Amino acid sequence: MKFSLIKKKIKRYLVFTSFAYRIGVCIAAALLLAAGVFAGAFFEETGLICAAGLLTMAEVLSDYWLFFGLQAKEPQKMDFLRTSGFGMEVIRDAVMMDLLRKFLTALGILAAAYLLAGLSGGFLYMALASYAFSILGTFLSRYGGMFLANACIAQFAAAIVLVSLLCMSRTGLSQYRLAVSLLFAVIGMGASALTVAEGMRIVKGGYDDE
Amino acid sequence: MAESVIQARNLRKKYGDFQLCIPHLEIPKGFATALIGENGAGKTTLLNILSGVRLDFEGEVFYFGNQSQGLDGSVQERIGYTGTGGYFLPNWTVRQVGELNEMLFSRFHKERFESLCEEMGLGRSRSKSVKKLSDGNRVKLMLTAVLSRDTDLLILDEPASPLDPLMREQLCDRMRDYLDGGNGGRSIFFSTHNIADMENATDYCLIMEQGTIVEEGFVEDLKEKYVLVKGEAADAAQAGDILFSMNRGSYGFEGICPARDLERFAGMDVAVEIPTLSQICVSVMKKSRNSVQ
Incomplete structure (x- = not known):
């Protein structure tokens, strides 16, 4: 029962992704994994931090082909979904599954790179940082209407991840890793909640004058 | 209905x-x-x-x-x-x-x-x-x-x-x-x-x-309810009071009015035709706009 529910939600997410997008995400994930393993093997923790920054940028950029402009003030573009009784449910499931996919991608790629590069010291805080700022970046870019704005936000989000993780690694803050991980987790969850709530508010807003 | x-x-x-x-x-x-x-x-x-x-x-x-x-x-x-x-x-x-x-x-x-x-x-x-x-x-x-x-x-x-x-x-x-x-x-x-x-x-x-x-x-009922009236330029001013809207040219005039108003054209040299839906709609819209103004 639960499995069929999850399957339905995955299907609702996948329907928003084009074939090219799916292929692109798979290729990007493979390249990021390779880069993570390579950088991790040569530059250890710093290399993996760079991979986390790249991953953040890739996630924000890739949203251009998915829900870009979802929160822009043109609610009539969701008229089609409002013509069905299931429309709101479908878009909510799709946005939520996208967030879950982003989290699992960050966790999976960095965990695999960490293990394959034979590193020590943990990777969870990097995955949480990458997820948190890629979601924040995605949230902001969904208001936009131009790829250039999306690219700027992607670079800015990646820079925040790089700076915050490098600061942690180089300034002895790594002893507070658990606390920092929790902070990233809180930021990630807050940004996720905001992304779902704002997306749904805008789409539902089309029913009224909002 | x-x-x-x-x-x-x-x-x-x-x-x-x-x-x-x-x-x-x-x-x-x-x-x-x-x-x-x-x-x-x-x-x-x-x-x-x-x-x-x-x-x-x-x-x-x-x-x-x-x-x-x-x-x-x-x-x-x-x-x-x-x-x-x-x-x-x-x-x-x-x-x-x-x-x-x-x-x-x-x-x-x-x-x-x-x-x-x-x-x-x-x-x-x-x-x-x-x-x-x-x-x-x-x-x-x-x-x-x-x-x-x-x-x-x-x-x-x-x-x-x-x-x-x-x-x-x-x-x-x-x-x-x-x-x-x-x-x-x-x-x-x-x-x-x-x-x-x-x-x-x-x-x-x-x-x-x-x-x-x-x-x-x-549509069939509307085409019975309204008529397209064509007439000589000399009658245009008088017909203008009856028609919803009027198009004038060197040949004369034409316009739409309710069929029940046809008797008001008595004494004028006019021809009556069945209007198209487009002609009816445009005239009704013009008439409504004018009556609001």
Whole structure:
């Protein structure tokens, strides 16, 4: 029962992704994994931090082909979904599954790179940082209407991840890793909640004058 | 009037200075009803309300002859709606539109969607995103999507506007086929500016002006209710008081008036003809606008 529910939600997410997008995400994930393993093997923790920054940028950029402009003030573009009784449910499931996919991608790629590069010291805080700022970046870019704005936000989000993780690694803050991980987790969850709530508010807003 | 597919009472919706105000509305079942009016008359607002795309209005709407049946998922399942502007997310491909329809509507037929894509000339554009389609092809995609479902009512907002004349003719044929396929059980409610091109597909007509319905009726009845009067230039001034609106030229004048007013032309040298739907609509709209001013 639960499995069929999850399957339905995955299907609702996948329907928003084009074939090219799916292929692109798979290729990007493979390249990021390779880069993570390579950088991790040569530059250890710093290399993996760079991979986390790249991953953040890739996630924000890739949203251009998915829900870009979802929160822009043109609610009539969701008229089609409002013509069905299931429309709101479908878009909510799709946005939520996208967030879950982003989290699992960050966790999976960095965990695999960490293990394959034979590193020590943990990777969870990097995955949480990458997820948190890629979601924040995605949230902001969904208001936009131009790829250039999306690219700027992607670079800015990646820079925040790089700076915050490098600061942690180089300034002895790594002893507070658990606390920092929790902070990233809180930021990630807050940004996720905001992304779902704002997306749904805008789409539902089309029913009224909002 | 015949049995109605939509009944509405006291519909009101305000946007700034504009107000939609329709005390009573009935769309006959089994026919194609055209909603005609100038830009800003409130046509899209009315269609959005009836299709459930907008919910912020006052009044009551009932569907399919059931006085207790408001809009819910089961009613939406029976209605196919096509809008204007950004109806789909711009990044969706034609194929994704099909997949989404399958997910959103239980009476959607994928095979029919595939074959209609071919017939509408979208077969080679399946991987193209909506934003890369021409305006005409976007309308074709919307029509393909709604015609791929088993519906009882189509609500189409300006389906003819972006289409070329050939495709408009095809649209009229498809609308006729849709109605014929339902054996009187299916209805269409559509808005249009292309009155002349869509006259063949129109059975019933609602003329809207400044947020309200100013005239309605079956096309045949309207053509009996109004007449086209042509006369000599010398009589133009006198005839102008009787006609709703008048076109003057070196040859004389012509204009529309209610058939009951024909006796007022006594003493003038006039010829009377059956007007086209377009001529009736334009005159009624002009008359309504003038009477408000």
